[in-house]
Amino acid sequence: MVNSFPPTATFTAGNPMTTAINVLGGRLETCCAAPMTGFTRTGKCETGPQDLGRHVICAQVTAEFLAFSKSRGNDLTTPRPEFGFPGLRPGDRWCLCAARWKEALDAEVAPGVLLTATHETALEVVSLEQLKQHALDLN
Numbered sequence: 001m002v003n004s005f006p007p008t009a010t011f012t013a014g015n016p017m018t019t020a021i022n023v024l025g026g027r028l029e030t031c032c033a034a035p036m037t038g039f040t041r042t043g044k045c046e047t048g049p050q051d052l053g054r055h056v057i058c059a060q061v062t063a064e065f066l067a068f069s070k071s072r073g074n075d076l077t078t079p080r081p082e083f084g085f086p087g088l089r090p091g092d093r094w095c096l097c098a099a100r101w102k103e104a105l106d107a108e109v110a111p112g113v114l115l116t117a118t119h120e121t122a123l124e125v126v127s128l129e130q131l132k133q134h135a136l137d138l139n
Contacts, residue, residue: 020044020046020119020120021119021120022115022117022119023115023118023123023128024115024116025120026116028044028045028046028116028119028120029044029116029117030043030044030117031044031045031058031093031094031114031117032058032093032094035085035086035088035092035094037093038055041084044117045058045095045119047119053097053099053100054099054125055095055096055097056095056097056098056118056119056122057095057098057101057113057119057122057126058093058094058095058114058117058118059093059094059095059096059110059111059112059113060092060111060112060114060136061076061088061089061091061092061096061111062109062111062112063090065104065109065111066088068107069100069104072100072103076088077089093114093117098121098124098125098126101113101122101125102125102126102130105126105130105134111134112135112136113131113135113136114135114136114137115131115137115138116137118131
């Protein structure tokens with residue numbers, strides 16, 4: 001089976017031989033472990049062929065973003081215990097779909113991001129400059 005992702009963007013959960021890369025070119029850092037985030041629920045915004053939504057942008061969500069996401073049909077505030085999802089509150093960090101973050105950017109409600117915890121494949125949807133304008137981890 002051929003993987004359409006670049007070698008550094010392969011599915012990395014449980015694979016110590018593969019290192020996920022962030023948008024700055026370094027090792028992908030943990031986004032959040034409480035609540036546990038990421039498509040793979042490792043706390044990292046890892047991705048792979050199974051992640052059709054591309055949950056690769058580590059964001060610190062705001063009330064404005066949560067309301068925006070809910071208005072678009074993705075309620076991130078309501079707990080879903082059957083999925084082990086506690087619901088998000090403003091200030092929580094979460095791996096967002098790159099397309100949803102871009103949609104929020106266009107609507108001027110994009111939340112801040114952690115570049116060191118944002119997967120490099122986010123750059124296929126948004127530019128590094130756009131991410132940097134919302135970065136929480138630049139000096």
